[in-house]
Amino acid sequence: MVRLQNMPVFDANGHGGMVAGWQALLLDLSGVLFDGRRPIDGALDFMRRVRRCGVPLRFVTNTASKPAVAIADEMRQMGFEVAHEELFTAPRAAHDYVVARGLRPFCLVHPAIRAEFDDVPQSDPDCVLLGDARDDLNYRNLNRAFRLLHDGAPLIGIGLNRYFMDEDGIMLDTGAFIRGLEWAAGIDAVIMGKPSADFFKLVVADTGQAAADCLMVGDDVAADVAGAIAAGLQGCLVRTGKYRAGDEASLPDRAMVIDRIGALALPGR
């Protein structure tokens, strides 16, 4: 394998810096390739260039409000080419985690993905699976979760994000509820999804490349960029989606910043 030379990457405002060459690309979806159901400017053309370039590509999302099949369908409707095996979602990782351990989860997840857990026994639960459950995150359900955790059941979080972007603005995400339950029950959650290093490792292993040769691009400083860098990958923030002016201040030193995904330089091969 030929290792690429370090190359300087700067965005239009001169931000950025030296990044090592990379051999595989991990892309967050919402806020990087599209907003809602609208492709971000230049994203479709960027994806065509990535396909021509031939680098391994994986889509890595914490979206827990729709099944993976629906995510892929919506992407195709927008004009993005996506293969089932390239899509890594936090709910799928959480599903595989509880199945591998024979756990019976109390599923506090979005109604749209409940069916994804239909093959998992859920009576007499012995763990809590907490995702983007929206209005189901009420006192009755959270207290049921708390009682299970207090009795020693593990908490499996589907992603650990502070907020996400919706059509009418930023929305409180699952991370706040996970952290609250951890604090109240005196436990640590297992996170399936970003920024969990275990989750990034699964995706990296699937690319066949070393973590240090993988670049993760996202619009979430903590879950996408800092998480990836902590897991040994390279990380890049895009100034689209949920990005807000000043987010750069929370970035790890080694992170790169670009204005939009179309500004990412691809490795020559």
Ligand SMILES: [Mg+2]
């Ligand atoms: Mg995003």
